Amino acid sequence: MGADQSKPLGEPTQHVFASETPTRFSGELVNKLQESTQSDGTRSADLELKIQSRVAAELERLADEEALRVAETISKADSGSSSDTSVSLLDKVTGEAAEKERRAQLSNGSVTKEIEALKQKLAHRKKLDKVDPAVESAKEELVLCLRLNDRRPLDCWKEKEAFKKAVARLEQDFVDRTLR
Template sequence: MGASQSNGQVVFRSETPVQFAPDVVEQLSERQASPTPTPERQSTLDEHIRARIQNEVKQLRKAEEQVQEEIRLALEKENLDKEKAMAGEASGEAEAGAGSIKSSAVLLGDLEEIQAKIDRFQTRKSLANYPELKASQDALISCYKSHMNSSLECWKEVANFKNSVSQLEKEYFKTLQ
């Protein structure tokens, strides 16, 4: 019985019709007919998109720093293991009298190995081996340059770029397993 009144809504019925000024009606109809947002709304949207892009860049930089740190730690561990192994070999060879020749050859081999690892890392970092990612990146950049004031026009390019990055990440994680 009291449930219908407990919802907090009060309905007023007026016998006089409500009328709006013609310029108010015209302004509302123009807003509805216009497919583009107002300049204020567009600037708000642009700011939001810029903030999200900056956030993504920060996250990518953090991820790159983490990968570099992991590589550095792995190389340190590998070098320590090799030094321990060389120390064992050097003590055995020092007794034989040929320790300095062997250790310089081992050091040269280690240096070449490290250089090869650096080269592999640099080639992975390069986009030359990933033409579809490079193409989607170029398309996105050119779209942003051609639509500087309306970056929302580039939503297709952003989606394509995200998909390319996602595919590349999946392939990378498959190689880790």
């Protein structure tokens, strides 16, 4: 029981189905397919563009509906409430609308100016300062000690601590400069 394989080890058998009637296409269909200049890529690109335009139209329609709802809500809130509130719903909505309008009005020139300003800030930060003399001297003392005590590196613990303190001070200075 279980000694034989349930399937033979030979090659898997293939089943070929032969149609009794030959498959033929009309000459008109074959010519139309051969004359088609569209490839699968262009068809898929066209389909993608159609889908994107439909989605954009639907988003625009939804945005218009939402704007109408907001306007109705504002008018109901203004008519139903008194003008005692310091910041009304209308002010909040118009403030948001003003911010959106400001973003939309950013011109190519102003965006270019902002990009240049950011590039200058980055270039300023990239400048490498001279290595601090205290760090450099602590490093040299540590290297010298390690070379002299190459069989006993644990004897250089004082130099290592001095180097760590100098580097920690340098790192703290960098953090302070960055956060300013």
